[in-house]
Amino acid sequence: MGKTLTEKVLGRKAGQDVVAGEVVSVSPDYVLSHDNSAAIIQEFRKLGVRKVKAPGKIVIVLDHIVPAADEKYAQNHKSIREFVAEQGLPHFFDINAGICHQVLPEQGFALPGLVIVGSDSHTPSYGALGAFAAGIGRTETACTWATDEIWLRVPETLRIDLAGRLRPGVFAKDLSLKLIGDHGAEMANYKAVEFAGPAAPDFSVGARLTLANMSAEMGAKNGYFAPDDKALKWLEGRARAPFVPVASDPDASYESVLPFNLDGLEPQVACPHTVDNVKPVAAVAGKPVDQVLIGTCTNGRLEDLEAAAAILKGRRVHPSVRVLVIPASWQVYREALGSGALAALVEAGCVILNSGCGPCLGAHEGLMAAGEVTLSTSNRNFRGRMGHRDSEIYLASPATAAATAVAGRITDPREFS
Amino acid sequence: MSRGLVWKYGDNVNTDVIFPGRYTYQIMTPEEMAVHALEDLDPAFAKNVRPGDVIVAGKNFGSGSSREQAATCLKAAGVRAVVARSFARIYFRNAINIGLPVVQSDEAVDALETGDPVDLDLGRGEIRSAKGTFRFRPLPPSVIGIIAAGGLIEYTKARLADREIEDQQE
Ligand code: SF4
Numbered sequence: 001m002g003k004t005l006t007e008k009v010l011g012r013k014a015g016q017d018v019v020a021g022e023v024v025s026v027s028p029d030y031v032l033s034h035d036n037s038a039a040i041i042q043e044f045r046k047l048g049v050r051k052v053k054a055p056g057k058i059v060i061v062l063d064h065i066v067p068a069a070d071e072k073y074a075q076n077h078k079s080i081r082e083f084v085a086e087q088g089l090p091h092f093f094d095i096n097a098g099i100c101h102q103v104l105p106e107q108g109f110a111l112p113g114l115v116i117v118g119s120d121s122h123t124p125s126y127g128a129l130g131a132f133a134a135g136i137g138r139t140e141t142a143c144t145w146a147t148d149e150i151w152l153r154v155p156e157t158l159r160i161d162l163a164g165r166l167r168p169g170v171f172a173k174d175l176s177l178k179l180i181g182d183h184g185a186e187m188a189n190y191k192a193v194e195f196a197g198p199a200a201p202d203f204s205v206g207a208r209l210t211l212a213n214m215s216a217e218m219g220a221k222n223g224y225f226a227p228d229d230k231a232l233k234w235l236e237g238r239a240r241a242p243f244v245p246v247a248s249d250p251d252a253s254y255e256s257v258l259p260f261n262l263d264g265l266e267p268q269v270a271c272p273h274t275v276d277n278v279k280p281v282a283a284v285a286g287k288p289v290d291q292v293l294i295g296t297c298t299n300g301r302l303e304d305l306e307a308a309a310a311i312l313k314g315r316r317v318h319p320s321v322r323v324l325v326i327p328a329s330w331q332v333y334r335e336a337l338g339s340g341a342l343a344a345l346v347e348a349g350c351v352i353l354n355s356g357c358g359p360c361l362g363a364h365e366g367l368m369a370a371g372e373v374t375l376s377t378s379n380r381n382f383r384g385r386m387g388h389r390d391s392e393i394y395l396a397s398p399a400t401a402a403a404t405a406v407a408g409r410i411t412d413p414r415e416f417s
Numbered sequence: 418m419s420r421g422l423v424w425k426y427g428d429n430v431n432t433d434v435i436f437p438g439r440y441t442y443q444i445m446t447p448e449e450m451a452v453h454a455l456e457d458l459d460p461a462f463a464k465n466v467r468p469g470d471v472i473v474a475g476k477n478f479g480s481g482s483s484r485e486q487a488a489t490c491l492k493a494a495g496v497r498a499v500v501a502r503s504f505a506r507i508y509f510r511n512a513i514n515i516g517l518p519v520v521q522s523d524e525a526v527d528a529l530e531t532g533d534p535v536d537l538d539l540g541r542g543e544i545r546s547a548k549g550t551f552r553f554r555p556l557p558p559s560v561i562g563i564i565a566a567g568g569l570i571e572y573t574k575a576r577l578a579d580r581e582i583e584d585q586q587e
Contacts, residue, residue, distance in 0.1 A: 014557070021521055023513075025559040047570070049577040140514065143573040151560045153509060190506035221506065 002249025004157045005224060006192040009132040009246050013115050020156040020255070027148050030057050030091075030109050032118030033141055034100050035064035038076035040119060041083050043142035052087050053148040059091040060084060061103050066095035066356040069364035098329025098355035101125040101213060101297035105205075106331050108238035112227035112245035117141075117150055122216050122297055122379065127224030128208035129231050130245055134222045155221045156255035157248075158188050161197035164263035169414035171307070172207035173299055173377065173397040176214035177268040179260065181278025189219035191255065194248060199262055200225060205234040206301040213298050217275045217379055267412055269375075270395035273383040281400055281412045288320070291374040292405040293386075294350075294398050295326030296360045299377035302335045304328075304398040309341035311402035311416045317349035318408030324366045325350045326358040350405070362386050375404045421469030421497050423546075424462060425531040428475035432487040432508065434458040441484050447493035454490040468495035471537060471544075473529045475501065478519075479508025488512040498537050500525050500544060513560060516568040520544070525551035539564070 003011070007018055014024035033040050037060050044052075052058060060080060068074035077095070084092040097103050101122050104110045112130035116123065119141040126133035136150065144150045160179065166172075180187065193215045195208070203211070208225045215223025225231070226247035267281040294300070294308050305327060317323045325345050327333035333355055336342045346352060359366040360378045368374055368387030373394070376386070381393035396404070399413035406416070434457040436450065455462040472491065478501040479487060488511045491499065498518035512519045518539055528548045529535065536545040542555030556564075566572035
């Protein structure tokens with residue numbers, strides 16, 4: 001019987017034939033951490049070892065609170081920089097790089113067939129390029145630094161067969177929200193999610209990153225697209241190492257297959273306070289918002305900023321709304337400067353922030369007071385995540401965010417086309 | 418290899434009934450946690466469980482919160498392993514990382530009932546009972562090492578101690 005991409009990638013790493021349900025021990029290709037490296041370093045020290053085992057596999061990206069918002073964060077960053085120097089870690093990205101989940105693909109770490117683990121729940125993003133990528137805990141990360149080894153349970157796979165075509169004004173983000181809304185935030189608990197079907201190759205690498213990123217909100221361990229010509233072309237000039245692409249066999253065994261036709265899909269929004277509380281934008285249109293956030297590891301790429309700029313160009317942000325724009329990385333920042341997207345956003349009255357997580361995790365740069373409402377292009381809308389307990393977060397696509405920024409109320413982006 | 422008796426439960430045994438939330442923010446030793454194991458599901462369990470006993474359950478064992486005590490309390494109560502149709506994601510990782518074997522076997526769950534004597538062989542991937550021998554994919558040696566060492570931290574420390582000695586010999 002054939003194998004899924006996940007079974008093949010983990011089997012190759014483990015050096016044996018593996019099937020879903022089995023537990024394997026592997027030496028990962030890369031181990032990611034971010035500002036939480038400060039806490040991981042403390043765990044690592046407790047292990048009583050001086051040196052990490054494989055310095056070249058450790059990738060640290062400062063992105064969560066950059067630049068440091070207070071002394072505590074500054075101290076964390078300092079201790080990380082010192083550790084990087086002490087251990088001679090070659091892959092360190094300081095506060096002028098971007099969000100880890102954008103930096104790793106851009107910098108050619110996220111490659112087909114690799115095993116990447118990270119102490120961040122949105123590590124599955126790298127599946128967009130055909131890697132096996134999964135989130136792990138902090139203690140496990142410290143132990144992996146020390147041993148260059150981690151155990152993983154080979155997940156069963158849910159295949160989502162995409163057919164049809166997205167209509168204008170409808171994006172990968174709407175698809176992910178619709179799927180989570182229909183099937184619940186645990187629809188893929190501990191599973192691999194394969195995005196496949198005749199429409200899968202139509203998705204840009206950016207859109208694939210959005211979908212793989214949002215697979216974490218389905219409960220998935222990893223989410224991926226088979227690496228095709230589009231992915232390989234995108235990797236040209238970026239890939240840091242040779243790689244061997246892997247895809248599922250035609251007769252692979254899936255736990256379930258979910259068909260989805262894109263033709264009828266409308267813009268969606270996740271309402272407070274869970275990601276699976278999803279409605280069509282039309283159902284909540286008119287809801288006033290105080291703030292709009294365009295950015296994050298889910299939707300802060302060039303195509304996202306351009307989708308927002310297409311609506312905001314020549315228009316003004318509504319006077320009662322604050323609009324925060326955060327390019328996902330410095331590379332995106334520079335590209336958006338070059339393309340004119342950033343100029344259009346600034347002219348419209350948006351505030352541009354340094355590449356990083358911004359207010360997404362509720363630490364700095366635009367937190368909400370009680371009773372305030374933000375429409376955000378991020379991936380989580382849990383109560384209090386972006387400020388006061390009694391503030392509200394709606395999740396949507398960058399186009400919906402831009403339309404909402406102009407109108408001051410949740411608005412269907414198709415009204416601007 | 419060990420012999421114990423089966424404690425059989427159904428689907429969706431969640432972390433709240435394995436280790437009640439009202440105790441989660443009290444600092445307790447593992448032995449104190451063991452007294453409350455499965456308290457809200459089966460009050461007879463903690464009083465009567467013997468070292469080497471095995472929990473057999475249905476789907477999605479350990480769903481709910483990520484509290485590590487829900488694995489620690491069973492291990493401290495002497496539970497040799499949990500055999501289930503499936504486990505909640507975080508529970509599975511927590512259990513192995515604190516040294517509690519978790520094994521998936523539909524056949525064993527179908528056949529076994531409370532009170533059945535069972536042997537468990539992790540290395541060979543076998544559950545043996547009067548009702549038959551049920552096979553599961555054996556765990557890799559490093560994971561058996563984690564369980565044998567009593568958890569990921571102890572295992573890693575032991576491995577590293579070996580490495581330091583090697584380093585000194587180089
Ligand atoms: S942008 Fe938000 S979701 Fe993404 S890594 Fe940063 S904090 Fe996490």
